[in-house]
Amino acid sequence: KKLFAVIGDPIAHSMSPVMHNDLFQAYEIDAYYQPLHVKREDLEVAIKGLKAIGIAGFNVTVPHKEAIIPLLDELDPLAKSIGAVNTVVNENGKLIGFNTDGSGYVRGLLEELPSLQDKKVLVIGAGGAARGIYFTMAQAGVVQLDISNRTVSKANVIVSECPFDVQSEVLNMDEAEKNLGQYDLIIQTTLAGMAPNIQELPISIQHLKAGSFVSDIIYNPLETTFLQEAKKNGADIQNGLNMFVFQGALAFEKWTGIFPDTKRMRKIVLSQLG
Numbered sequence: 693k694k695l696f697a698v699i700g701d702p703i704a705h706s707m708s709p710v711m712h713n714d715l716f717q718a719y720e721i722d723a724y725y726q727p728l729h730v731k732r733e734d735l736e737v738a739i740k741g742l743k744a745i746g747i748a749g750f751n752v753t754v755p756h757k758e759a760i761i762p763l764l765d766e767l768d769p770l771a772k773s774i775g776a777v778n779t780v781v782n783e784n785g786k787l788i789g790f791n792t793d794g795s796g797y798v799r800g801l802l803e804e805l806p807s808l809q810d811k812k813v814l815v816i817g818a819g820g821a822a823r824g825i826y827f828t829m830a831q832a833g834v835v836q837l838d839i840s841n842r843t844v845s846k847a848n849v850i851v852s853e854c855p856f857d858v859q860s861e862v863l864n865m866d867e868a869e870k871n872l873g874q875y876d877l878i879i880q881t882t883l884a885g886m887a888p889n890i891q892e893l894p895i896s897i898q899h900l901k902a903g904s905f906v907s908d909i910i911y912n913p914l915e916t917t918f919l920q921e922a923k924k925n926g927a928d929i930q931n932g933l934n935m936f937v938f939q940g941a942l943a944f945e946k947w948t949g950i951f952p953d954t955k956r957m958r959k960i961v962l963s964q965l966g
């Protein structure tokens with residue numbers, strides 16, 4: 693039996709094991725996917741251990757996505773420029789790191805918005821998730837890709853380090869709020885509005901352009917306060933479930949060569965969310 697895993701801290705609530713184990717069953721692959729709780733200080737020894745037991749591949753989640761990089765044998769160029777790895781493939785004993793978070797986001801988005809080329813886009817936030825999404829959106833090619841963050845300097849770093857050419861402006865939150873009506877697509881990547889008790893929005897979301905699309909990377913809750921407000925203001929909305937499902941599908945494809953049934957994956961995750 694091939695062994696796969698996800699490493700993180702915390703890890704108990706990860707939906708990846710149930711999603712991937714269901715796929716292994718569905719495609720009759722003799723493999724098992726195990727959640728592994730790995731603390732920050734144990735990362736190096738944990739990776740050595742995984743290599744020693746011949747792990748076939750694994751996912752990497754918070755807080756290890758950046759720290760794992762020097763521990764790998766090879767790095768995909770996009771993962772290198774993003775500076776974060778969420779998927780590792782063991783190729784004949786060599787651990788190779790990839791990033792399917794940003795590409796998963798874009799693939800999931802394309803299900804709802806078939807054309808990105810004509811879109812003016814605003815990314816809100818400048819953390820690790822925003823960086824992956826910004827780079828892959830720039831690579832996908834959009835008319836304009838602006839970014840706003842509470843700490844503007846972090847947004848400046850993302851723009852200056854992006855390896856793909858794109859028309860872009862960095863905005864503070866007040867400017868972003870004032871300019872919202874310009875954007876066809878607004879992508880919320882901060883943790884604000886996540887739990888029901890965090891009602892604070894990163895920016896207030898009024899005066900949207902008619903027909904605009906608002907996307908949030910959070911999927912638990914399925915509708916953040918931010919998405920609820922966007923809907924009230926007439927936008928079409930998308931939660932983070934597609935990003936999660938498609939990052940998983942792209943990882944599964946790297947491990948098995950099969951691009952799996954994403955509708956099946958959605959159903960499994962939704963059933964777990966209750």
Ligand code: ATR
Binds near residue numbers: 893894
């Ligand atoms: P991740 O790597 O998972 O994206 P992160 O690096 O902690 O997480 O980034 C969190 C993002 O949420 C950042 O853009 C952060 O803004 P700062 O860079 O200014 O810290 C943003 N964020 C968190 N809480 C916020 C709040 N209450 N209002 C606005 N932005 C917030």
